[in-house]
Amino acid sequence: MRIAAILLAAGSGRRFAEAAPDHAISKQFLMLGGKPVIRHAAEALQPHVDVILPVGDDPALAEALEGLEKVLPAVSGGSERQHSVRAGLEALDTLPEPPDFVLVHDGARPYVPARMTAAVLAALEEHPGAIPAVRVADTLKRVRNGVVETTVPRESLWRAQTPQGFRFTLLRDLHRIHTDHATDDAALLEAAGLSIAVVPGDDDNIKLTLPEDLVRLERLLGAMPLPRTGLGYDVHAFEAGRPLILCGITVPHDRGLAGHSDADVGIHTLCDAIYGALAEGDIGAHFPPSDNQWKDMDSARFLIHAGERIRARGGMLVNADVTLICERPKIRPHVEAMRARLAELLQVGIERISVKATTSERLGFTGREEGIAAAATATVLLP
Structure with missing residues (x-):
């Protein structure tokens, strides 16, 4: 069984840049515990996959992943996440041995527990797709114009994370068919009426979005500065x-x-x-x-x-x-x-x-x- 991972690094990190204009480099290349954020993500995926394909155009990408085994040369991304994933899928399809399963992971999620990735891959034995997710614990309010409109029942709500896993040819074909914006790849399987397994995620598997996230991730991945x-x-x-x-x-x-x-x-x-x-x-x-x-x-x-x-x-x-x-x-x-x-x-x-x-x-x-x-x-x- 051949497994590949697509590591997304094409995002602009607009919210992070707005909150921290003093950072001149993209968030996935910031140093965290002595390594770039995206390198932590790649190293966490390495034991579970045969190849890792980075997707992004930033010149810092190759330097951030330099020397890592299993990492292929990066391919260019697109203006939307879905375009970048498709670019990665098409590149993997040209390999002499295309993968059977593919993981799609955000390069700005550096903390990836091994048991979570293993659980995603195990679920693919019975399901065409699998995602890690965490139950929503807080009470949810729908707000309009700064005023609470209604309370949203949270019993069946989960927060999706990555890496998300899929059968490769299925995800490739769905991306070729659907060109509309999708916030994650599981949404394409949902639209096709296919089952997506949910495995336990991790509250610490956060996507670096705001500067304060760096402090939390530093506690997890490196000694406190x-x-x-x-x-x-x-x-x-x-x-x-x-x-x-x-x-x-x-x-x-x-x-x-x-x-x-x-x-x-x-x-x-x-x-x-x-x-x-x-x-x-x-x-x-x-x-x-x-x-x-x-x-x-x-x-x-x-x-x-x-x-x-x-x-x-x-x-x-x-x-x-x-x-x-x-x-x-x-x-x-x-x-x-x-x-x-x-x-x-x-x-x-x-x-x-x-x-x-x-x-x-x-x-x-x-x-x-x-x-x-x-x-x-x-x-x-x-x-």
């Missing part, structure tokens, strides 16, 4: 004939800052704070000033690297706070542009970034306007 805080401090002297770059923004002034790179003291100290939170040394360890390839380099490159290091560790930047210390120029008019630029480079929401300025009350080298100092703290969550 712990906060780590780093401190950065840097100083650069003024130098004539150079532009003044602070926190990624060119600030009008009669002098710039001296340094091997563009001498952006704000970004340099923030990098040190992030590397400190990760316990990965300082900016000089990653971009040594003795290396000429970094001469006059845009410091944005350094901060991008620091953000990449957070994501590579399966972490998340909670907040960053940068303080610039100087008498002149005035920083306040440029603060919002600086915050926006730092947030862009770190791929987080601007609400996580703070930039402010102070003086040294005319004391010391900053008071004498010989240069600018900067301090920063960064807090990250790491698994």
Whole structure:
């Protein structure tokens, strides 16, 4: 008996994106317990199937599943879920050995108990289709215009989940016949009057839909993330004939800052704070000033690297706070542009970034306007 799984990764995740605009990547590729969400789903399916066919166009898909056995090259999805499933079915039909059974699973459902998948496949021995589902426990109300219209009896209501299982040729043929929108594949069997077995689902088999779901899934699939805080401090002297770059923004002034790179003291100290939170040394360890390839380099490159290091560790930047210390120029008019630029480079929401300025009350080298100092703290969550 040959079994295949279609792993759907073509969805746009609109609700998640609206609730978390600071996440620049699709929800199924977010890091969870040190792995992309969709990789958890693929690894859970692996022991039960002969091949896994990802469906989606995002370039991150191949990287997220790299190195996994049984995973075929991805095929392009469609604008609707049903179109993506059909694309997967047609691709499986071209294999030298098309499957007997097929599982269809959402790539944004990373927690898939093995006993549930096994139960779906066992039910296919007697039924043309099988789905995991969970009884509705809460009282249901039909609401119109913000007012309860009626109570809906819940005795026979269940919440459908995935992976859903089907006899392959049957599901392929139904998709070729029905082109109308269907929220799941079991609906096509329902329309054809065919029986669909229901096996016990799992309350934790949730589809990542909102940012708060990540916290719940992290408890299930990885160690609870712990906060780590780093401190950065840097100083650069003024130098004539150079532009003044602070926190990624060119600030009008009669002098710039001296340094091997563009001498952006704000970004340099923030990098040190992030590397400190990760316990990965300082900016000089990653971009040594003795290396000429970094001469006059845009410091944005350094901060991008620091953000990449957070994501590579399966972490998340909670907040960053940068303080610039100087008498002149005035920083306040440029603060919002600086915050926006730092947030862009770190791929987080601007609400996580703070930039402010102070003086040294005319004391010391900053008071004498010989240069600018900067301090920063960064807090990250790491698994």
